[in-house]
Amino acid sequence: MEDLKGKVAFITGAASGIGLGIAKACGRAGMKVIIADVRQNAIDEVLPFFKERDWPVHGIKLDVTDREDYVRAADEAESVFGKIHVLINNAGVEAPMGPLWKSSLKDCDFIVGVNIMGVLNGIITILPRILAHGEGGHIVSTSSQSGLSVVPGASLYCMTKAAVMGLMETLASDLKGTNVGASVFCPGPVMGNLSATSKEVRPEHLRDREESEQAPPPPPPADGSNRPKFDFSNLFMPAEEAGERVVRGIRRGDLYILTHTEFKEGVRAKADAILRAFPDQPINEDFKRMFSFLTYNPIYDTQTTPGAPDWD
């Protein structure tokens, strides 16, 4: 979707961190922006940034897990800006670190509710509206680098982000031939407030959980050296830069939008491990022909461009 000027972006979790970075990048691209977030106070704090620049903006309080609320929010967005063209499913919560078997089931309900069901609710509520107006559009969902290769002690979080990955790859396949595209955004560390907001937005009925195990200290580096002690916050990508990458990914129709090359080796190790695990036996060509729709998805061939930061 190359021409973004004047188009409408509906962004969830847009009152903080990455969502706000995406909202600013959309504003910079001349889009009209819906800041959808469950925290009204945070929406109120960020709206002036857009208004001061005369960027069209509208805030909507929305809990992405509430389906009726979602329909109302989509109706409100359309009544303000006419149509929705771009949906960014970005709202998310973190999961306590530790082994899964020490997590409470209330944690599971809360985290799956926001990180998976919230994304499904967005797509099922808004995508039919985008397809219906016929002007084209794009859906982006924020997964994570941990949706691509997992982090020890983060099963719940990784599970939800891998679910978003599978969902968006399939959605992109299903949208082929339409004028609506789909991308999955997999950031590495980006400046945001996930720990604080995850505590703040947990609904009352999911609060009285047993405290899940605290994260074990990270394992020492494999080479036995001591982990360097320094403030690593400057290694986090600014949210506005992440937002620019998302906008560029929408323009180019990228299947995957990534942020950090440092994760490449881990992703390759995973792909290699899976390839090694296939039984070493001859291929049945009849099977391959008959089940080609299962064995090979051409959607992966559509990712032709690298993610180099070439917009400067």
Ligand SMILES: NC(=O)c1ccc[n+]([C@@H]2O[C@H](COP(=O)([O-])OP(=O)(O)OC[C@H]3O[C@@H](n4cnc5c(N)ncnc54)[C@H](O)[C@@H]3O)[C@@H](O)[C@H]2O)c1
């Ligand atoms: N920051 C990172 O390093 C990083 C890395 C990988 C993936 N992510 C993902 O990026 C997304 C944004 O993370 P962030 O770091 O910017 O966090 P953040 O806390 O700064 O922003 C998240 C926003 O989502 C909102 N939100 C939470 N639950 C909601 C709900 N039910 N309905 C509507 N809004 C809700 C919060 O109010 C908050 O404003 C998340 O999906 C997160 O999992 C973040």
